[in-house]
Amino acid sequence: MRNEPANRLDPSALIYWKWKGFLSSLFWWLAPLAYYFTIRFLEWPVWILAVLIIACVCITILVTTLFPKITWERWRYDVSNQEIDLLYGRWIRKRTIIPMVRVQHVDTKQGPLMKQLALSAVTISTAAGSHEIPALAEEVADELRDRISILARVVEEDV
DSSP states (O other): OOOOOOBOOOTHHHHHHHHHHHHHHHHHTHHHHHHHHHHHHSOOOTHHHHHHHHHHHHHHHIIIIIHHHHHHHHOEEEEOSSEEEEEEOSSSOEEEEEEGGGEEEEEEEOOHHHHHTTEEEEEEEETTEEEEEEEEEHHHHHHHHHHHHHHHHHHHHHO
């Protein structure tokens, strides 16, 4: 059996995922808000509003505290001369091994929130789809992208 990959994501990924979770939880708050305005015009039970608010508070707490921590603790990756090894998954652990001969191209991407935290994601594309190593420090992501690109080219020349 293989050892777990050794490399972890940047610790700033926790802050990134907490903010991302908070912003996505705002969507859930539309339900109690809509219900509040509805009960002002219709005689619907008020206790449902309380249940909706409690549910939204729970969701917000989960996506801003527990989920980012679990995700960060479980994400691992390694890049060797022959393959890229990814281990991730909050509840169900997934392990993906990408042979270098299958790599078609490698990208880095960065949204506004990631840019603010100096983070980037590395996307590895193969014929079967793409895989992402999220939330790496910008310098690490750039070095990793360049390294994978060189290794994929070298492996391709050997074939």
